[in-house]
Amino acid sequence: MKAVLLAGGYGTRLSEETGVVPKPLxxxxxxxxxxxxxxxxxxxxxxxxxxxxxxxxxxxxxYFLTYFHRNSDFTIDVRSNSLELHRPVAEPWRVTLVDTGLETMTGGRIKRIREHIGDEAFCLTYGDGVSNIDIGKLIDFHREQGTIGTVTAVRLPGRFGALDLSNGTRVNHIREKSILDGQTINGGFFVMEPTVFDYIEGDSSVWEEGPLTGLVNDGQLAVYRHEGFWQNMDTLRDKTLLQGMWDSGKAPWKIWD
Incomplete structure (x- = not known):
């Protein structure tokens, strides 16, 4: 199974950093x-x-083109332009990087990577949120539901689009952001069947509006409730919070050795 990462936005609320690098970096x-x-x-x-x-x-x-050398020790002979690696370090990852357009909306970005997905279900998330979610359990839950899509619901006050979960394991309604919203929000970490591409019209399609709303209306969006840690990096305050957790040695999302 593949994981699709949305990494194309401007990150305007984190302009202190994103004026120099894109938010995912x-x-x-x-x-x-x-x-x-x-x-x-x-x-x-x-x-x-x-x-x-x-x-x-x-x-x-x-970043990915230089990842191998960036993380390895080596000796370079400048005259002969030869390289000797001493401690090669690399992740066992296969990464496909697709230019999905500068002004393309979130749904449009997903539509543009259709050819790289194939006929299998795929994971999908935003490029700015971390969690200690059990991805394996999320995928198993999605398969049990038999829906086109599954969204992870997390607990966090305010600011984000709220999910009405009154219909059991199906999302009943998606509301816009409101200070009156409860604590159950869309935390990303989706699992989708390839048929979801039929719900996306084109570059101007906003994932959280047309496509997700269409799935909701068709009873095809299940909800997986994650009661553990989740935090996005939307602002400098969020970045500082995450950095503090990492520095303390108690970053809840660090589930790897």
Whole structure:
């Protein structure tokens, strides 16, 4: 199974950092948050990734192009341009990086990577949120439900689009952000069947609106409740919070050795 990572937005609320690098490359503990998300998936056996690039996407491509040498010790003979590796370090990942457009909306970005998915279900998440979610259990739950899509619901006050879960294991309604919202929100970490692409019209399609609403209306969006840790990196305050957790040695999302 592949994991699709949305990594093309401007990250305007984190402009202190994203003026220099795209949000997925903003670092926590010396590593891009995108790396942390991929490590979460890899800890559950998913090592084949499709990254939807957009804003400053060339920097994300450069990061992976130089990943092997960046993380390895080596001796370089400048005169002969030869390289001797001493301590090669590499993740067992396969990463497909796709330029999905600078102004393309979230749904449109997903539509553009259709050719890289094949006919199997795939995981999907945003490039700025970490969690100690059990991806294996999420996938098993999705298969049990028999729906086109599954969204993970997490607990967090305010700010985010709320999910009405009054209909058991199906999402009954998606409401816009409101200060009156409860604590159950869309935490990303989706599992989708390939037929979900039929719900996406084109580049202007916003994933959280047309496609997800269409799945809800058809009774095809199940909800997986995650009661553990979840935190996105939307603002500088969020980044500082995550960095503090990492520095303390008690980062809840670090589920790998």
């Amino acid at each position: 903003v670092e926590i503990g010396g590593r891009p948050i995108l790396w942390h998300i991929m490590k979460i998936y890899a800890a559950h056996g998913i090592t084949d990734f499709v990254v939807c690039c957009g804003y400053k996407g060339h920097m994300i491509k450069d």
